[in-house]
Amino acid sequence: xxxxxxxxxxxxxxxxxxxxxxxxxxxxxxxxxxxxxxxxxxxxxxxxxxxxxxxxxxxxxxxxxxxxxxxxxxxxxxxxxxxxxxxxxxxxxxxxxxxxxxxxxxxxxxxxxxxxxxxxxxxxxxxxxxxxxxxxxxxxxxxxxxxxxxxxxxxxxxxxxxxxxxxxxxxxxxxxxxxxxxxxxxxxxxxxxxxxxxxxxxxxxxxxxxxxxxxxxxxxxxxxxxxxxxxxxxxxxxxxxxxxxxxxxxxxxxxxxxxxxxxxxxxxxxxxxxxxxxxxxxxxxxxxxxxxxxxxxxxxxxxxxxxxxxxxxxxxxxxxxxxxxxxxxxxxxxxxxxxxxxxxxxxxxxxxxxxxxxxxxxxxxxxxxxxxxxxxxxxxxxxxxxxxx
Numbered sequence: 001x002x003x004x005x006x007x008x009x010x011x012x013x014x015x016x017x018x019x020x021x022x023x024x025x026x027x028x029x030x031x032x033x034x035x036x037x038x039x040x041x042x043x044x045x046x047x048x049x050x051x052x053x054x055x056x057x058x059x060x061x062x063x064x065x066x067x068x069x070x071x072x073x074x075x076x077x078x079x080x081x082x083x084x085x086x087x088x089x090x091x092x093x094x095x096x097x098x099x100x101x102x103x104x105x106x107x108x109x110x111x112x113x114x115x116x117x118x119x120x121x122x123x124x125x126x127x128x129x130x131x132x133x134x135x136x137x138x139x140x141x142x143x144x145x146x147x148x149x150x151x152x153x154x155x156x157x158x159x160x161x162x163x164x165x166x167x168x169x170x171x172x173x174x175x176x177x178x179x180x181x182x183x184x185x186x187x188x189x190x191x192x193x194x195x196x197x198x199x200x201x202x203x204x205x206x207x208x209x210x211x212x213x214x215x216x217x218x219x220x221x222x223x224x225x226x227x228x229x230x231x232x233x234x235x236x237x238x239x240x241x242x243x244x245x246x247x248x249x250x251x252x253x254x255x256x257x258x259x260x261x262x263x264x265x266x267x268x269x270x271x272x273x274x275x276x277x278x279x280x281x282x283x284x285x286x287x288x289x290x291x292x293x294x295x296x297x298x299x300x301x302x303x304x305x306x307x308x309x310x311x312x313x314x315x316x317x318x319x320x321x322x323x324x325x326x327x328x329x330x331x332x333x334x335x336x337x338x339x340x341x342x343x344x345x346x347x348x349x350x351x352x353x354x355x356x357x358x359x360x361x362x363x364x365x366x367x368x369x370x371x372x373x374x375x376x377x378x379x380x381x382x383x384x385x386x387x388x389x
Contacts, residue, residue, distance in 0.1 A: 009038030009040065011039070012039055012041050012097075012385075013096075015043045015097075015098075015099055015100065015105065015106055016060060017044070017105055018101075021124075022048045026052060028098065029049060029052035029053075033053070039095075041054045043055075044063060045100075046060040062077075063081070063105060082108060086109055090112075090116055094118065096118070096121060097118055100123050101123065107142045114142055119144045120143055120144045122143045122146050124149055125139075125149075144384055146164040147167050148166050149167065154166045165376065165380040169373065171288055172369035179270045180270065181271060184268075188264075194230050195229050195349070196230050197230070197276065198234070198272035199216070199233040199276050200234065200277040201278055202278035205243060206299070207297075209243070210298040210300070211336075213248075213251045214298060214337060214338050214341060215296070216253045216256050217251070217338035220253065221342035222346065222349075231257065231259065234265040236263070241260055241262075244260065269285060272291050274291065274292045274294075274345055275291050275293040275294075276293070277295055278296065278297055279316050281318075287366075288362065288365075288366050294341060294345050295320075296332070296336040297336065298333055301333075316332065327358065327361060329347075
């Protein structure tokens, strides 16, 4: 655990609503703590933040809900937490408030705090370039300084008049430029010459619900083409593992031999010859590991019908968005059927020139995202606290 603050330094409030935000905020705290050794960092966060002496007033799990309909069902509960925290911070008046992603909750809170004269920082710009571009009006009202993790975002916020800093993507520092595939296979007890397919249906229960069966049916089709293929799937936790197994059993797919891993997602990606991955941050992780992939996503049909009309770009996978082209296939909703998934994965496994081209493009992408994110994000926050924005 990081040492707690003595209380003599400034108060800085933060909110992270899910594990990815917890990791982001923890990286920022690691850069801030040496400059502000006596600061009190508090708000809502998870174990990674607490390791830097952070005090969480509510369990982060209470905020961890994704998807349009699930958020609506819990709106009153989430609004109650937001209001209680707002009142606490308005009374205390911290030196700054930092929202780590989680824009649906944090931007509303930031807008109220900024209006009261409390400086606000938002870490990871909402994807207004992908959908809901009108949100920039709220961002202008809510955010004193935006921290972005992709190079192209800086110009978007500057043009809108939002002070902004590109701080690099923390994953680009965490993942080695040249991953050791053989070491990863050995760590998983696999032969170095094994052909490995990693299956990543998602970490959220809703993702597992809608992706698992199609992904596993695709695995069965791939196994029929090449009996030597080995399949592994990292599981985010025991609940996810049990639900995955339940869905596999209900679909009669127990004959598909797959090894479930407790976490170890990076080892599973590093060991892979190709990855079938649900859209999200995991697809960027796969790209940084320089691996061929197929990006796929399925969801509740009603949610799909609502969201499919909101996108501004032809891509949803971050590797393709960064490349501005379909470097890797994206198969969504009805297109993400077992036959199409298996066919697309087979190309990723068998087309050697394509694999080499991908590795080079992903290496270039990795270099473009590589910064000292802890130091650069901390420096931006310190400028905000000192009134320099």
